[in-house]
Amino acid sequence: MNIKLNKPFAANSAVDEFDVKQVKKALNRLGYYQPYEKTGITGIPDADVFSALKSFQKDQGLQATGTARPGDETVTKLSSEAGKKKSGKYIWRAVGDNKVRDSHAALDGTVRDLADSPDPGEEFNCRCWAEPIDENPYPDAIKPVYPELFLIPALRLGRIFKILREILKYSRKKDNYTDHAALRSNQRSASQKDIEEAIKTAKEAGNVITKTGKYGTPQKVYKGSNGLTVIEETQGRNAGKIITLWWN
Numbered sequence: 001m002n003i004k005l006n007k008p009f010a011a012n013s014a015v016d017e018f019d020v021k022q023v024k025k026a027l028n029r030l031g032y033y034q035p036y037e038k039t040g041i042t043g044i045p046d047a048d049v050f051s052a053l054k055s056f057q058k059d060q061g062l063q064a065t066g067t068a069r070p071g072d073e074t075v076t077k078l079s080s081e082a083g084k085k086k087s088g089k090y091i092w093r094a095v096g097d098n099k100v101r102d103s104h105a106a107l108d109g110t111v112r113d114l115a116d117s118p119d120p121g122e123e124f125n126c127r128c129w130a131e132p133i134d135e136n137p138y139p140d141a142i143k144p145v146y147p148e149l150f151l152i153p154a155l156r157l158g159r160i161f162k163i164l165r166e167i168l169k170y171s172r173k174k175d176n177y178t179d180h181a182a183l184r185s186n187q188r189s190a191s192q193k194d195i196e197e198a199i200k201t202a203k204e205a206g207n208v209i210t211k212t213g214k215y216g217t218p219q220k221v222y223k224g225s226n227g228l229t230v231i232e233e234t235q236g237r238n239a240g241k242i243i244t245l246w247w248n
């Protein structure tokens with residue numbers, strides 16, 4: 001890579017668009033710079049390109065100014081380092097708009113070798129870039145960078161427990177209650193305890209009536225002193241099950 005700057009390259013000066021592209025491409029190839037995904041590599045200077053240059057200078061033992069001048073040591077070093085034949089892999093990235101040429105859109109997301117040709121950004125007007133492949137896919141596994149990511153499963157867990165409790169409650173009811181009675185107990189906010197209390201107090205006070213239901217099945221009517229009336233069928237399909245209940 002032979003970088004030739006047209007103008008001084010610094011955050012506080014009017015930089016040359018082509019200079020910016022060259023520096024970005026070189027720093028991207030060396031793993032120092034990643035562009036914004038929506039724009040790819042452009043000639044517009046951003047804060048990242050100057051801080052990336054600073055890091056590069058630091059690693060090369062140069063004065064870490066984040067600036068460069070045509071033909072200076074930083075430019076020479078950047079050219080030679082970026083031009084070195086390197087071994088390693090990267091992921092080709094392309095901007096997701098319709099201006100991306102088909103051949104580069106096809107390369108988007110593919111794993112390439114640093115020795116492969118072309119390089120991202122090498123061809124005319126190409127905005128593509130190289131995304132480094134991390135050796136360790138979970139470098140920040142212990143660090144909670146986004147607390148939400150940890151919070152969401154915790155909330156889900158709470159919800160799962162709630163659902164499990166409901167299922168258990170319902171299946172417990174199913175043994176002694178018809179589906180209809182279970183529904184009514186929910187609608188009428190009668191808890192298991194209320195129902196047990198109604199049956200117990202009705203028995204104690206002798207408030208248990210035996211009658212024949214609408215469909216000819218014998219039923220027991222418990223009028224609890226807590227204000228709850230509970231109907232239990234004593235024969236047939238629902239024998240021994242509570243079929244409905246209401247508050248007086």
Ligand SMILES: [Zn+2]
Nearest residue numbers: 104126127128
């Ligand atoms: Zn491209």
